[in-house]
Structure formats: structure tokens, C-alpha cells
Amino acid sequence: MLLGLYGYSWGRGPLATSDSAYYLAAARSWAGAGQLLNPDGSPYTFWAPLYPVLLAVVGAAATPARAVGLLHALALLVGWAGWTWLGRQLLRPANPGRWVLPWVLALSTPWLVAAKFVWAETGFLALFALYAVALYRYLEQRQVSWLLLATVAGILLPLQRSSGLFLLAGAAAGLTVGYGWRVWRPQRGALLLHVAASACAGVAWQVAVIRSGLSIPLVPNQEAAWGLQALSDFGFVLVRWLTPLPTPTKLVPLAYLLAGGALAVALSRGAAATGRFGRVLLLTSVVYIGWHVLANVLSRGAAGIHDGERYAGVLFGPVCILLSGALQLRSSTPLRHRMLVLALLLWLAYPVTRVLHNAVRLHKQPPATLLVPQTTRTSQKD
Numbered sequence: 001m002l003l004g005l006y007g008y009s010w011g012r013g014p015l016a017t018s019d020s021a022y023y024l025a026a027a028r029s030w031a032g033a034g035q036l037l038n039p040d041g042s043p044y045t046f047w048a049p050l051y052p053v054l055l056a057v058v059g060a061a062a063t064p065a066r067a068v069g070l071l072h073a074l075a076l077l078v079g080w081a082g083w084t085w086l087g088r089q090l091l092r093p094a095n096p097g098r099w100v101l102p103w104v105l106a107l108s109t110p111w112l113v114a115a116k117f118v119w120a121e122t123g124f125l126a127l128f129a130l131y132a133v134a135l136y137r138y139l140e141q142r143q144v145s146w147l148l149l150a151t152v153a154g155i156l157l158p159l160q161r162s163s164g165l166f167l168l169a170g171a172a173a174g175l176t177v178g179y180g181w182r183v184w185r186p187q188r189g190a191l192l193l194h195v196a197a198s199a200c201a202g203v204a205w206q207v208a209v210i211r212s213g214l215s216i217p218l219v220p221n222q223e224a225a226w227g228l229q230a231l232s233d234f235g236f237v238l239v240r241w242l243t244p245l246p247t248p249t250k251l252v253p254l255a256y257l258l259a260g261g262a263l264a265v266a267l268s269r270g271a272a273a274t275g276r277f278g279r280v281l282l283l284t285s286v287v288y289i290g291w292h293v294l295a296n297v298l299s300r301g302a303a304g305i306h307d308g309e310r311y312a313g314v315l316f317g318p319v320c321i322l323l324s325g326a327l328q329l330r331s332s333t334p335l336r337h338r339m340l341v342l343a344l345l346l347w348l349a350y351p352v353t354r355v356l357h358n359a360v361r362l363h364k365q366p367p368a369t370l371l372v373p374q375t376t377r378t379s380q381k382d
Contacts, residue, residue: 002080002106006073009116009359013065013367019047020118024064024370026052031061045209046216048202050159051120064118064370072115075126080105082129083317086136090274090321096341097324100348104320107351109358110241110313116362118370124161125314127153132318135171136277139179142187151194158202163292163311165202168195170287174280218298227293228254233308234289235260238319240309244350252305270322278325281318288315 016024026044029037030053036044044052052060060067084102091098105111114121134150137143154171157164172195209215235256239245242263264286271282292311295301301311327340 001103002076003073005106005112005355005359006076006115009112009362010069011363011365011367014068014118014370015116015362015365016118016368016370020368020370022047023052023055023118023120024060027055027060027064031056043212043214045212045214048120048159048162048164049205050156051123051161054123065367068118068370072122075122076111076115078126079111079122079129079317082126082133083321086129086133086317087321087324089136090278091324092328094337095324095328096337096344097327100344101320101324103348104351105317107348107355108313108316109351109355110309110316112355113358113362114310114313116365118368119310120161121310121313124157124164125317127157127160127164128167128314129317131157131167131171132281135280139277144190147190147194151197154194154198155201158199159205162202162206163288163295165199165206166288166291167284167314168198168202169291170284171195171280173287174283177283178276178279216300218300221297221299225254227297228257230293230296230303230308231260231289232256233303233305234293234312235263236305237308237312238263240305241316241319242323242350244354247305266326267319267322270325272325273328274322274325278322281322285315285318285322 022038022044025039026036026049029035029044036049036052038044054071055064055067058067058071080102083105087101088098091101111122111125114125131150131153134146134153138146138150154168157167175191229251232252232254233256236245236248236252236259239256239259267282267285271278274281289312292301296303301307
């Protein structure tokens with residue numbers, strides 16, 4: 001189902017935005033000269049470096065559309081498999097959300113839309129799924145090999161997208177709150193080393209960008225409404241994953257702050273039902289969104305429902321798991337269980353309709369021109 005929807009929406013090729021040209025230019029310069037350069041030949045610093053390197057590895061310099069399609073298809077499968085497996089570990093067998101979770105993930109509109117574009121988000125969600133699975137396995141089995149895998153995935157996260165640092169900060173907070181000294185005390189050194197090692201590459205890249213003098217200064221965004229508008233945007237996006245909502249023509253009403261708060265309560269109940277690692281997923285999601293809101297306030301991040309859904313897409317897996325966990329608290333009797341099953345079957349009509357609608361729209365879009373001319377700067381004055 002997932003690959004079928006993706007293949008159909010792919011149509012004649014991927015779509016692109018302005019940042020896609022920078023990804024592809026950096027991929028070509030990496031394949032040709034081992035350097036990450038912008039289309040004008042200046043150093044590639046505005047985005048994290050891993051995505052163009054991966055594009056170069058899979059052949060984007062010669063066949064960009066084919067390379068993007070294969071890379072994103074693989075990333076979608078990894079993300080789907082990782083969150084499906086983790087859901088089976090955290091959700092009880094009698095939970096009706098356990099059997100519907102794989103279908104909900106396969107019908108994910110935010111995943112499908114992001115995979116159609118030459119964006120880093122699809123690989124980002126795959127790395128986050130790998131990170132969550134490996135970290136959970138380590139916490140359950142205490143095998144060093146799983147911690148090493150989690151550390152490798154953690155190192156790559158902020159190199160794929162800079163906001164991977166937000167996920168790592170959230171995971172550290174989740175480990176502290178969700179597990180406390182029960183896990184930190186005997187494994188304190190290993191986990192501290194894991195957190196530090198995971199963040200080091202992303203921090204080093206940010207330091208290099210700052211030292212290059214090409215980074216954007218931190219300037220308070222006067223239109224950010226102290227983060228309230230961005231929070232409302234994220235609230236609208238998350239609630240729209242669950243129920244159809246009309247797209248606002250202007251700003252998202254701040255009333256969606258309340259809707260986001262109600263959803264946060266449901267996610268908290270799901271975290272309580274899915275155990276300690278459920279609390280890790282909850283805290284990771286909260287911290288990730290919180291840092292994105294702060295980035296918007298400091299003019300370092302975009303806002304609006306379209307960018308909000310693009311950035312929040314990496315959380316689709318954990319949010320679905322936590323919401324499924326909340327169903328465990330509502331299926332205590334056979335009658336309630338049957339009613340929940342019926343309600344889920346009826347609700348599935350919404351994600352099916354939404355993803356099919358978007359797949360048809362994406363299929364009809366003419367493909368982007370991916371071979372962007374690249375020039376070489378001969379001096380800083382150019």
C-alpha cells in the first residue's frame with residue numbers, strides 16, 4: 001500500500017522547491033570534487049550536509065530523478081517498518097490500535113507529500129525510526145550493539161536535518177523523565193556518552209557554519225507573536241492528522257492552541273499506557289516542537305501550516321503510537337472494545353480519502369527541472 005501510493009504519486013518525477021536546487025547542486029559538487037557547494041559556487045552551509053551526500057552516493061549527479069525516487073522509497077520503507085515494529089512492542093495485543101497502526105502509517109499524507117519533493121525530510125524520518133528502535137532495544141536488553149546503532153543513527157540525525165538536535169534533546173529529556181535513575185544510575189556513563197556522541201557532529205557542523213560567517217543572525221521575529229502563532233500552526237497540523245479541517249486562507253486561528261492542548265492530553269494518556277518508552281516518545285515530540293517554535297521566534301525557522309506539516313511529519317509515527325496507546329484505556333470491557341473497533345474502521349475512511357486525494361494531485365503535477373546550472377565563484381567579490 002505504501003509503495004503503491006508513493007509510486008502513483010511520483011508520476012513522471014519529483015517536485016522541487018528553492019532549497020531542492022541547493023541540495024542537488026551540493027550533490028553534484030560532492031560527486032565531482034568532494035566539496036559541498038551552492039549553485040553559484042559558494043560554500044553550502046544553510047542546510048545540513050548529509051542529504052546531498054546521500055544523493056551523490058545513489059547517483060543524483062547523473063540521474064537525479066531516479067536517485068531521489070529510490071532513496072525516498074527506501075527511507076519510507078525503513079520509517080514504516082521501524083514505527084510499526086515499535087508499536088507492536090509498546091501496544092498490548094488486545095489494543096485495537098495495534099492492528100490498525102501499520103495501515104495508518106502506510107496512509108500517511110505528510111510522509112507521502114514530503115517524499116514527492118527533493119527534501120531531506122524522508123531520510124530524516126527513517127533515521128529517527130532507526131534511532132528509536134535501537135534505543136528501545138538497548139533499554140530493554142542492555143546490549144551494547146544496540147546502543148552503538150542508536151549512537152550512529154543519533155550522529156546522523158542532525159547531519160540530515162539540523163533539527164535532529166531537537167530530537168536528541170527531546171530524547172535526553174525523555175530518558176531522564178521516563179526512566180529516571182532506574183536506568184541512568186547503572187548505565188549512566190554509557191548513556192551520557194551516547195547523548196554526547198550523538199550531538200557532537202551536529203554541533204560541530206553548526207560551529208563550522210557560524211565560523212564561516214555565512215550563517216543567518218538570530219533576530220527576533222516581530223511577526224512570530226512570541227511563538228503563539230507557530231504553536232497554533234502545529235496544533236492545527238496535528239489535529240488535521242485526525243480529522244478533516246478546512247485550510248485557513250490567512251493565519252491559523254489561535255484557537256487551535258486549545259486543540260493542540262487537548263491532543264497533548266490524549267498523547268499524555270497514551271504515554272502512560274505505553275510505559276516508560278512511551279514517555280520518551282512524548283517528551284521527544286514536545287521538545288522537538290518547542291524548539292521549532294523558538295526557531296521561528298528567532299527567525300531561524302519557517303512557519304505556517306505547510307511548513308508545519310513538513311517539519312512535524314517526522315513525529316507522525318510516535319504520535320500514532322501514543323494515540324493508539326490511549327485507546328488501551330478505553331477498551332477495558334468487551335463492549336467498549338467492539339465499539340472502538342467499529343469507530344476505528346469508520347475513522348479510517350478519513351486518512352484513506354485524504355491520502356488518495358493528495359496522491360492524485362501529486363500525480364498530476366509536472367515534474368521539476370532538476371539539472372540546475374552550477375557556476376564557480378572565482379573570488380569573494382563575485
